[in-house]
Amino acid sequence: MHKDLRGTHLSKKAFDNNEISTTLGDPHAYYEWDTGMGIGRFLQGLKEGRIWGTHCDTCKRTVTPPRVFCELCFSKNITWRELKTTGTVNTFSLCYVNWDATLIKEPHISAVIEVDGTSPRVGFLHLLNEVDPQKVCIGMKVEAVFKDEKERMGDITDIKYWRPL
Amino acid sequence: MSKNVAIVGVGFTQPQLKTVQVSYKEMVYEAAVKAYDNAHLASHKDIDGFVGCAEDLIEGTSIFDEYTPDQLGAVQKPVHTISGDLLHGLLVATMKIKTGIMDIVVVEAHSKASNLKTYYHVTNYALDPTWNRPLNVNPYYLAGLEKNYFMHHTKTTLEQIAGVVVKNKKNALQNDLAVFPEQTTVEKVLQSKPNFTPQTEAETAKQADGAFVFVLANEETAKKLSKKPVWITGMGWASDSPTLETRNWDEALYAKTSAHMALKQAHIKNIKEIDFFEIDDRFAYKELQHLESIGLYGKGKAGQALQNGDLNKDGKTPTNVSGGMLGCGSLLEAAGAIRALEVVKQLRGEAGQRQLSKANTALALSWRGIPTTSGAVLTFSRSLS
Ligand SMILES: [Zn+2]
Numbered sequence: 001m002h003k004d005l006r007g008t009h010l011s012k013k014a015f016d017n018n019e020i021s022t023t024l025g026d027p028h029a030y031y032e033w034d035t036g037m038g039i040g041r042f043l044q045g046l047k048e049g050r051i052w053g054t055h056c057d058t059c060k061r062t063v064t065p066p067r068v069f070c071e072l073c074f075s076k077n078i079t080w081r082e083l084k085t086t087g088t089v090n091t092f093s094l095c096y097v098n099w100d101a102t103l104i105k106e107p108h109i110s111a112v113i114e115v116d117g118t119s120p121r122v123g124f125l126h127l128l129n130e131v132d133p134q135k136v137c138i139g140m141k142v143e144a145v146f147k148d149e150k151e152r153m154g155d156i157t158d159i160k161y162w163r164p165l
Numbered sequence: 166m167s168k169n170v171a172i173v174g175v176g177f178t179q180p181q182l183k184t185v186q187v188s189y190k191e192m193v194y195e196a197a198v199k200a201y202d203n204a205h206l207a208s209h210k211d212i213d214g215f216v217g218c219a220e221d222l223i224e225g226t227s228i229f230d231e232y233t234p235d236q237l238g239a240v241q242k243p244v245h246t247i248s249g250d251l252l253h254g255l256l257v258a259t260m261k262i263k264t265g266i267m268d269i270v271v272v273e274a275h276s277k278a279s280n281l282k283t284y285y286h287v288t289n290y291a292l293d294p295t296w297n298r299p300l301n302v303n304p305y306y307l308a309g310l311e312k313n314y315f316m317h318h319t320k321t322t323l324e325q326i327a328g329v330v331v332k333n334k335k336n337a338l339q340n341d342l343a344v345f346p347e348q349t350t351v352e353k354v355l356q357s358k359p360n361f362t363p364q365t366e367a368e369t370a371k372q373a374d375g376a377f378v379f380v381l382a383n384e385e386t387a388k389k390l391s392k393k394p395v396w397i398t399g400m401g402w403a404s405d406s407p408t409l410e411t412r413n414w415d416e417a418l419y420a421k422t423s424a425h426m427a428l429k430q431a432h433i434k435n436i437k438e439i440d441f442f443e444i445d446d447r448f449a450y451k452e453l454q455h456l457e458s459i460g461l462y463g464k465g466k467a468g469q470a471l472q473n474g475d476l477n478k479d480g481k482t483p484t485n486v487s488g489g490m491l492g493c494g495s496l497l498e499a500a501g502a503i504r505a506l507e508v509v510k511q512l513r514g515e516a517g518q519r520q521l522s523k524a525n526t527a528l529a530l531s532w533r534g535i536p537t538t539s540g541a542v543l544t545f546s547r548s549l550s
Contacts, residue, residue: 023294023295023298023299025290025294025298027222027286027287027290028283028286028287029222029225029281029283029286029287029290030281030282030283031225031280031281031282032280032282033188033189033225033277033280034184034185034186034187034188034189034277034279034280035188036186036187036188036189036190036191037186037187037188037191038188038191039188040188067190067235068191068194069191069194069236071234071235071236071238071240072240074198074208074209074238
């Protein structure tokens with residue numbers, strides 16, 4: 001609490017003891033999104049330890065996560081391509097703040113990885129690990145670390161994280 | 166300012182109970198490609214603006230409009246999403262064109278109802294958080310409350326309301342897009358399980374998945390693109406009281422206000438001049454309540470009209486020839502899309518075996534469903550007067 005600010009401050013205790021009138025809410029919102037033909041095949045690939053991309057034969061552009069239509073030329077002129085499981089850090093951030101706004105000592109490292117074989121500036125968001133946070137840099141070569149085969153569920157988290165090559 | 170706006174293209178996927186094979190993006194893409202072809206667009210690049218109709222909590226993604234451009238060919242174009250029914254989307258697009266800023270605008274709505282596992286809870290989240298939600302009862306009881314009041318004050322009978330189900334499900338037998346066509350009887354409907362008395366299961370529209378895309382254009386462009394443009398002649402929209410404690414339970418004020426606004430704009434003096442009606446019927450009584458609220462029938466008279474056969478395909482005021490929501494399915498924000506699509510098909514003369522002999526003008530009404538009192542009315546015409 002900032003003592004130098006004017007006014008009557010609300011304390012955590014006041015909230016905890018129900019002295020402040022509030023109503024708790026829970027949306028109880030549950031979903032099961034159909035992943036579809038593009039992302040569905042991509043996720044199936046992760047389960048097999050592969051990374052799939054798609055190439056638009058009109059725009060000559062390779063992207064991942066893959067899509068069954070090209071959003072630029074709006075065609076279905078698409079070819080599937082298996083990509084390498086290596087890539088380059090395009091950008092990154094060291095995340096020191098937890099869900100509940102508390103600080104953490106060892107940061108989570110989020111990064112955009114340009115997967116080898118895609119067109120420039122195309123890749124996906126994931127996490128880095130097995131690396132000194134202070135040594136992470138744009139342009140760093142990294143490789144995907146998959147979960148053990150039997151633990152893979154066909155989720156983006158089938159890749160545990162990426163680490164320096 | 167562009168005075169007249171028309172629908173020049175429609176595209177859609179086959180509505181189904183589940184659509185596990187495609188993502189919502191892939192579903193919308195299919196509808197968009199078909200719509201642009203139907204509108205004879207040379208390229209998606211000819212489109213000036215896009216309107217999506219979606220609700221974040223139903224989609225399960227906040228700021229859902231961020232996710233709409235790719236599948237519409239709208240990358241780096243003006244796009245915005247409204248949390249409203251497709252009919253609301255059509256009138257927003259019409260206004261965009263009328264500003265003169267845009268010549269061609271696309272409207273999209275879809276339903277992936279099968280992906281939302283707790284629909285009733287999400288619906289409950291639309292109720293007041295402090296004094297309605299904590300009661301923790303499935304909010305569809307609102308249909309029961311309203312139906313009870315409507316019947317009590319209009320003397321509409323259970324048999325008359327059941328007749329709406331029989332008619333619409335029978336009409337749906339002639340519509341390829343209908344997910345729930347059925348040959349049924351008043352007796353069977355009345356015997357169906359009560360879900361929120363006096364509402365029964367058979368009188369409650371069931372959900373389905375599907376995607377719909379409409380292409381709208383100003384007069385000059387519409388005449389170039391289409392031999393059969395469907396002109397939007399009038400539009401109205403309104404919301405009544407959001408609170409359950411003060412709302413009007415017997416009359417749909419949103420429908421009354423919207424219709425008044427649309428008819429005035431379309432210079433229609435007598436609503437009975439309109440050839441046919443596509444009306445929200447997600448609960449059977451709603452069709453009758455809506456018909457009375459828009460002024461087609463006096464209070465308590467729509468039920469009798471139904472029994473006289475006036476609402477049938479060959480009646481004086483054909484209503485829900487498409488099969489309505491009871492026959493076609495309830496498609497979230499795309500509910501109004503089936504209404505508008507039927508209008509387009511009928512006015513173009515492309516309705517196949519259910520083609521009406523007289524289909525020059527039409528009125529479509531959407532309601533945003535429980536617990537809202539929001540609606541929109543659009544009037545359409547085959548020709549410009
Ligand atoms: Zn392309």
